[in-house]
Amino acid sequence: MRYHPLTDADRRQMLAVAGAASVDDFFADVPAGKLLAGDLALPRGRSEIEVERLLSRMAARNMTxxxxxxxxxxxxxxxxxPATVDHLIQRSEFLTAYTPYQPEISQGTLQVLFEFQTQVARLTGMEVANASMYDGSTATAEAVLMAHRLTRRSKAVVSGGLHPHYRGVTRTMTTMAGATVADLPPDPTGTEDILAAIDDTTSCVVVQSPSFYGHLVDLAPIADKAHACGALLIAVFTEVVALGAIEPPGAQGADIVVGEGQSLGNPLSFGGPYVGLFATREKFLRQMPGRICGETVDADGRRGFVLTLSTREQHIRRDKATSNICTNAGLCATAFSVHLTLLxxxxxxxxxxxxxxxxxxxxxxxxxxxxxxxxxxxxxxxxxxxxxxxxxxxxxxxxxxxxxxxxxxxxxxxxxxxxxxxxxxxxxxxxxxxxxxxxxxxxxxxxx
Missing domain, CATH: 3.90.1150.10 (Aspartate Aminotransferase, domain 1)
Structure with missing residues (x-):
């Protein structure tokens, strides 16, 4: 396939259609201090050997x-x-697998994701789970948007014990959707009174346990107050191994449970890629972002797997989509599932x-x-x-x-x-x- 670069006339035509004077208009929401003024300070025109040596010297500055x-x-x-995890996910049928656009010929991928969903649902104490998200922070933001759709309200009360990055991502995504985030102050001592912040205008309450500061939170009274006010409780975790010791959020009354699954099967990797976990009650299924893989039988009665639900904008009318997330963290989810299966x-x-x-x-x-x-x-x-x-x-x-x-x-x-x-x-x-x-x-x- 030949590459045909755009002409200046092409660019002018696209800008006119988009109603923008220049490409810079598309970056108006980025703070000025965060924009790169010039080119990156990188050497140009080096041979492959020189590039390898340069990058190796740069990598050696890291403390692993x-x-x-x-x-x-x-x-x-x-x-x-365990070494078994890497050995299995390196198999070509896993390593090259992508979102199953043709589910009927993606049985292996669909089965792995089905098992992954089952594990996440059991870990969190919920009824259904999707086939993974990008990471815990975006899963949290998507959960808030889902709660807004379900309650037809637009104010999220966010605990001061929620990870600061999760709060930031949630604020960014919900603000663009015209919603309100009521952030409580940072709570390093674990003594905030989040119940007092919940009222009849609240869409959802977002609480992390263990919190960013490590405190374990009793979710049951928060769930009771939220439900009494017609709101939902979103329970968040950043350390999935904790679910092997504490009572699952679902058993404490959570309506949506989201978090980071990196701790199982996935190394630190200097920050990613990671795997977001998302689970909820069955009655909220159709408002859950992402996709769900299901089990069925074919015309001959043989066990098979299908893409049961996919509510993203590539699969249905854009105005009916619950999310614009365009893939799942398939390989990281597989690593998670292999590790948890071994355990x-x-x-x-x-x-x-x-x-x-x-x-x-x-x-x-x-x-x-x-x-x-x-x-x-x-x-x-x-x-x-x-x-x-x-x-x-x-x-x-x-x-x-x-x-x-x-x-x-x-x-x-x-x-x-x-x-x-x-x-x-x-x-x-x-x-x-x-x-x-x-x-x-x-x-x-x-x-x-």
Whole structure:
């Protein structure tokens, strides 16, 4: 197929149809300080060998998660991924599989996604789940838009314990839809009164548990208040392994459950790709974004799989679409499903127990360091510390010693200066006693 570039006349014609004076008009909503003024500062005209060497030198500047004691979390967690997972998803029928536009010849892909949906529904305590989303943040925003459609209201009450990135994505997507987001202040102590913010104009209440700061939240009373006011409860999680230890959100009254599935089967990968999980009640099925794979029988009575529901804009009239999401995180969802299948229910519970025990042990050791305070009464494998000084500076000092100690809250909440001494710390099954000792010793030295 030959490439035919657009002419200046072509561009002028497209701009006229779109009602824009120039291409720059399409970027009017991007803050001026975020726009690139010129070309990227990259070398040009290098040979393949030179490019490989240049990129290798750039990559070598990264400190990889597996090379040092690692305690970062805040929505992206390091867990052990069995070698079997990578071996299976590298098979050509999985690696090259895409959204099944021709379901009748995509039986393997459809079956994997059907099993994935079943696992997500059982994990979350819900009745139906879709065939995955891009990530937890976009799944959260889509859940809010879904709640607006169901309730015919447009105000979302968002907990101060929701991950800041999730709040930002939700605000961006809902604002473009003409909706309102009532953000509660950051809640590092887990003491907010979200019930007081729910009223008869509320469409949905968005609550994360474990929260961004690690607190476990009792969702039942929030669900009761939301339902009494005609609103829906959207339960969010960023650490799916926690569902192996805590009561599923569905059993606590949640109407929609969304979150990040990266912890199972998917490495950190410097930020992605990840896999968003989305589940809900069966009565809300037709307003759920994405697609659903179902099980049926063919004309000869043989078991088969089909694309049961697809409400995205490529498959139906655009004005009837529930979402413009154009694919699912198929390979990441497959990795998730393989890992969870290897674990089984009992294995997931044991994995969760090890995560919690390692986090408790780490917290006990860290609060022995003078000046360090634990803000959590409850947590799973992540908690928040108050340090005697700027947490970001402490993290940088520890990184220089080869210890990745956690995520300073100020990195994700830069507008709240009062949070600059807070550090979110995560532990998992990969952390050893040697790692914990190094963290404690390094922190003692840095804090003097």
């Amino acid at each position: 998660a597996g090379s040092v004691p690692f305690f970062l979390g805040a929505g992206a967690h390091r867990h052990h991924v 089984g229910g009992a294995g997931l519970e044991r994995l969760a127990a090890v995560n919690h025990a390692n986090a408790v042990r780490l917290a006990e050791m860290l609060i022995e360091v003078p000046g360090v305070t634990l803000l959590n009464e409850t947590f799973f494998n992540e908690f928040t510390l108050r340090l005697p000084g700027n947490a970001a500076a402490v993290v940088e000092a520890l990184a220089a010693k080869g210890i990745l100690a956690g995520v300073p809250v100020s990195r994700l909440e830069p507008r709240h200066a009062q949070l600059s001494d807070l550090l979110v710390v995560a532990a998992s099954e990969v952390n050893t006693e040697e790692d914990r000792d190094a963290f404690v010793a390094g922190l003692r030295e840095v804090l003097g």
